Amino acid sequence: MNRALFALLVLGFATSATAVTYHDPVKEVEEGLNVFGAGIANWEEQHLGAFTYPDAHLYHRHAYIANDPLQKAPMTKSEVQVDITKVQVFGGTKPIDLYTFMRDRANVHSFVLMDKSGKIMAEDYWNGTDINTANHAMSAGKSFTAMTSSIAAEKGYFQMTDPIEKWIPEFEGTPLEGAIVQHFADMRAGVRTIDAEHDDANDYHWSMGEWSTWDWSMPLAAGYNGFDVDENGKPINRKGAHGRLDGIEDFIEVLGQNVKLGNAHGEGYNYKCANTEILGLVTERAVKRATGQSYNEFMESELWTQGGFQSPLAVYSDLNHGRMPYSGGVNPTTRDFALMAQLMANGGKNYKGQQLIPTWFVEQVKNGNDEVRQAWQFKDNQEQVADPDGFYTNQFRTVSINGRKVSAMVGVNGQFNVIDWKTGNTISIFSSFGKPSGPTMIATFFNIIDGAFSAAEQAQMAN
Numbered sequence: 125m126n127r128a129l130f131a132l133l134v135l136g137f138a139t140s141a142t143a144v145t146y147h148d149p150v151k152e153v154e155e156g157l158n159v160f161g162a163g164i165a166n167w168e169e170q171h172l173g174a175f176t177y178p179d180a181h182l183y184h185r186h187a188y189i190a191n192d193p194l195q196k197a198p199m200t201k202s203e204v205q206v207d208i209t210k211v212q213v214f215g216g217t218k219p220i221d222l223y224t225f226m227r228d229r230a231n232v233h234s235f236v237l238m239d240k241s242g243k244i245m246a247e248d249y250w251n252g253t254d255i256n257t258a259n260h261a262m263s264a265g266k267s268f269t270a271m272t273s274s275i276a277a278e279k280g281y282f283q284m285t286d287p288i289e290k291w292i293p294e295f296e297g298t299p300l301e302g303a304i305v306q307h308f309a310d311m312r313a314g315v316r317t318i319d320a321e322h323d324d325a326n327d328y329h330w331s332m333g334e335w336s337t338w339d340w341s342m343p344l345a346a347g348y349n350g351f352d353v354d355e356n357g358k359p360i361n362r363k364g365a366h367g368r369l370d371g372i373e374d375f376i377e378v379l380g381q382n383v384k385l386g387n388a389h390g391e392g393y394n395y396k397c398a399n400t401e402i403l404g405l406v407t408e409r410a411v412k413r414a415t416g417q418s419y420n421e422f423m424e425s426e427l428w429t430q431g432g433f434q435s436p437l438a439v440y441s442d443l444n445h446g447r448m449p450y451s452g453g454v455n456p457t458t459r460d461f462a463l464m465a466q467l468m469a470n471g472g473k474n475y476k477g478q479q480l481i482p483t484w485f486v487e488q489v490k491n492g493n494d495e496v497r498q499a500w501q502f503k504d505n506q507e508q509v510a511d512p513d514g515f516y517t518n519q520f521r522t523v524s525i526n527g528r529k530v531s532a533m534v535g536v537n538g539q540f541n542v543i544d545w546k547t548g549n550t551i552s553i554f555s556s557f558g559k560p561s562g563p564t565m566i567a568t569f570f571n572i573i574d575g576a577f578s579a580a581e582q583a584q585m586a587n
Contacts, residue, residue, distance in 0.1 A: 173556025240548025404450025
């Protein structure tokens with residue numbers, strides 16, 4: 125891709141006007157990735173992440189949710205600095221410095237370590253990224269959806285205790301009828317499988333299986349892997365096991381008709397992306413009814429223009445509805461990722477002390493309750509390896525790492541946005557870790573988080 129063109133695209137991203145704008149994929153970006161055998165059709169393959177995760181929005185249909193250039197949080201260095209080249213962590217066979225472990229072992233592209241006041245204690249950028257790079261957050265974006273939803277709930281547009289069919293009547297008469305919105309926010313609605321009858325002879329898993337997080341028809345409906353074209357050359361959604369679904373409404377009808385539950389509503393933790401799509405759609409419909417705004421417009425006016433963010437938020441956008449995939453469609457810069465963690469660390473307040481995220485939401489994430497703790501013990505929850513006493517609520521994981529209580533936004537390939545509740549320090553990481561999820565990823569990034577937070581706390585105490 126022409127360097128001047130790419131610089132212009134990045135400049136446009138950094139200085140976008142204050143309104144949601146929509147954009148087609150940039151053909152030159154896709155062509156540039158194709159040189160290396162990468163592109164929108166296979167961008168999530170493990171060995172391609174280093175190429176495809178930075179500025180991933182550019183080869184997708186995308187939108188920019190504007191920030192307010194006059195309300196940016198000051199990005200200043202803390203008087204306490206952490207030199208990660210001098211921090212030792214376990215490397216498997218011997219101690220290794222954290223800098224090398226992050227860059228070479230964990231495939232980290234960028235990170236920001238902040239104190240509770242929002243000052244930067246350490247920061248670095250590898251793999252050709254910089255402070256303006258928009259990074260695909262994968263499922264860490266689920267927490268963005270939940271935080272936005274909490275604002276709408278706080279305003280009274282809907283209640284977390286509403287039965288789901290109040291906002292999604294498509295679920296009436298289905299196994300999901302009777303679940304409440306909070307169940308979907310906590311992955312406790314019971315969503316488990318969609319029949320495997322749609323898997324093909326080549327063992328391509330179209331269905332939502334026992335251990336898969338989504339049915340492939342859902343991302344195809346959102347344009348996650350690009351589009352086909354019709355006989356007139358116009359883009360159309362790709363065809364999946366359930367045909368050409370047009371956005372999340374079409375998918376939830378498929379879900380309602382085919383879903384099988386793994387437990388009764390509220391009883392067990394089942395991590396499925398469909399839960400977040402449903403939470404986002406409830407928010408979208410409630411906001412539209414109350415204000416006439418789209419979800420993107422609401423997120424812009426109530427969160428992104430008020431949070432001190434440095435850049436517009438790049439989000440994927442489906443073909444026909446201007447809607448992001450709520451379970452994994454945001455692409456923030458690393459500093460803006462860090463500012464989202466700062467909102468949580470500071471009780472939902474921005475750098476000016478204004479309450480943006482409701483205090484009840486932050487307290488639920490921090491402390492949980494008996495219901496979410498019990499759900500975490502569900503027999504098929506593989507994430508118990510992280511901490512058998514942890515919990516998941518409001519699209520956040522809260523666990524203990526060597527006695528340190530943390531809450532995290534987590535993406536499948538090492539996208540971590542973590543709050544240390546003891547100190548208020550946060551670490552925000554973008555990676556293209558080659559082994560998605562599972563014990564290896566957990567051990568690798570817990571090692572980083574523990575090393576960084578321990579070093580930061582020691583430096584602060586010494587100061």
